Every structure is written in structure tokens, then in C-alpha cells.
Amino acid sequence: MKKILFLDRDGTLIVEPPGDWQIDRFEKLEFLPKVIQNLADILQKTDYELVMITNQDGLGTESYPEDSFWGPHHLMMKILQTEGIKFKEVLIDITYQKDEADTRKPFTGLLRHYMDGSVDMANSYVVGDRLTDMQLAINLGCQGIMIGKSEDATDDGMCELDKMPAAIALDANNWDEIRDFLLTQS
Ligand SMILES: [Mg+2]
Numbered sequence: 001m002k003k004i005l006f007l008d009r010d011g012t013l014i015v016e017p018p019g020d021w022q023i024d025r026f027e028k029l030e031f032l033p034k035v036i037q038n039l040a041d042i043l044q045k046t047d048y049e050l051v052m053i054t055n056q057d058g059l060g061t062e063s064y065p066e067d068s069f070w071g072p073h074h075l076m077m078k079i080l081q082t083e084g085i086k087f088k089e090v091l092i093d094i095t096y097q098k099d100e101a102d103t104r105k106p107f108t109g110l111l112r113h114y115m116d117g118s119v120d121m122a123n124s125y126v127v128g129d130r131l132t133d134m135q136l137a138i139n140l141g142c143q144g145i146m147i148g149k150s151e152d153a154t155d156d157g158m159c160e161l162d163k164m165p166a167a168i169a170l171d172a173n174n175w176d177e178i179r180d181f182l183l184t185q186s
Contacts, residue, residue, distance in 0.1 A: 001120035002049055004088075005042075005182075006111070006136070008128035009054035012147055014076060016129070021057075024068035029076060032147070038179040040083045045183055048124075051114070052090040053136070055105050059094040097156065106135035106158055115140065123185070125169065127178065131155040134167050143169040145178055 010016040014023060015030040023029055042048060058064045077090075091110040095101040103109035115121075126137035127145045131153045137144035138160060144167045146153070155161060170181045 001118065003047065003120045004051050004114065004124045004142075005048045006051050006053050006124070006126040006140070006142070007087075008105075008126070008130070008133050009052055011129035012127055012133075013052075013080075022064055022069075023072050024064065026072055026075065029072040031076075031079075033174060035175045036080065036083050036085065038175040039080070039085045042179055042182050043085060048182070050085070050087045051111075052087050053093075053105060053110060053126075054091070055093050055095075055132075057094070057096050059092065097158075106132040106139055108136065108139050111140065125182075129153070131159045131161075131164065134164055135159040138163055138167045143167065145170045145172060145181070147172050147174070147178065 007013060010021065010023065013032060013035055015032060017023065017028050043050070056064070056069065059069055060066050077087075093101065093104045093110060095104050097104065101107070101109065108115065121141040124140070124142040125145050126133050126140065126142060127147065128134065128136070129146070129148045131150065132155070134144035134146060134150070135158060146168050150164065150168055150171050170178065172178045172181070
């Protein structure tokens with residue numbers, strides 16, 4: 001059965017700019033240290049497939065026009081691709097938390113087609129920098145890899161905090177640690 005790494009985008013693959021949290025200009029596009037070489041290594045040495053799942057609050061509205069989003073996003077994808085890092089799917093939710101949409105992480109509305117028994121969820125991971133990413137792991141029945149310190153993370157009031165210790169398989173400081181961990185799991 002296939003195993004998947006469900007990867008968050010902002011704060012996980014690329015730096016999330018404090019302030020407006022939007023990567024809406026090329027100057028704001030910056031990868032996390034060593035993410036590219038480590039992801040390439042993971043793909044070469046394991047059989048995980050990659051799915052990107054990201055919340056982009058209000059994308060397409062006046063405060064976050066699509067035109068400003070796609071340029072940096074496509075450049076990011078192209079850079080990853082030149083190193084052999086390809087995604088099976090890129091899923092973007094554009095709602096706000098107040099909308100309470102089931103497509104917005106930590107909910108699984110955009111990922112239903114992976115929840116039909118065709119994916120080895122017990123050995124799949126969500127990699128993210130927020131507790132809502134870890135809650136997504138709980139909701140999918142897979143495990144979480146947190147980048148950054150989970151004790152410092154905010155939970156947006158949408159997380160089952162008592163379940164976090166069991167759900168977070170690795171509290172990683174950087175992508176070297178994520179790579180090392182995943183190579184021992186497969
Ligand atoms: Mg994030």
C-alpha cells in the first residue's frame with residue numbers, strides 16, 4: 001500500500017513571513033534550510049509519495065489576490081522539480097477559519113480520496129509547523145512530524161491537545177532530523 005507524506009507549505013517548506021503571513025511577492029520566497037536536499041534524499045531512498053496541503057486564507061480576495069500568489073508558488077514548485085521533487089497533488093484551501101469549512105486544515109475535506117483504504121495511513125505522515133497540522137494527522141489516522149517546537153505552537157482552539165503526545169512521532173528542529181527519522185521508518 002502506498003505511503004504518503006502530507007506536507008504543509010508555509011513554515012514547513014518555505015518561510016512564513018511574520019506580519020501578513022502571505023508569500024505574495026518573489027522577494028518573500030525563501031526555503032527552509034536544507035529542505036530541498038533532504039526532500040530529494042527522502043524521495044530517492046524511500047517510497048513515500050508527496051502531497052502538499054496548505055491553508056491560504058482569503059486567496060483570491062482583494063487582500064490576497066491570486067495574481068500575487070501564483071508567481072512565487074510556481075517558482076517554488078519549479079525549483080523543487082529541478083531537484084526531482086514532485087508532488088502527486090497540491091491542495092489549497094482558500095477559506096478563513098471563521099468559515100468553518102471542512103476543507104480547511106485540520107479537517108480532511110480535501111483529502112477524502114486518500115481515506116478510502118488505498119493509503120497506508122498508519123505509516124504515512126503529516127509534516128507541518130502548527131498543531132492544526134498535527135490535528136490533521138490525527139483526523140487522517142496517520143502520524144505527525146512537527147517542525148519547530150510543538151510546545152511553542154498555537155492550536156487555534158481546534159486541536160485535541162490531550163492526543164498530541166501520541167500523534168507527534170517527531171518534534172524536529174530541522175529537515176536533517178526529518179530525513180534521518182524517515183529513513184529509519186521505511
Ligand atoms: Mg504552516
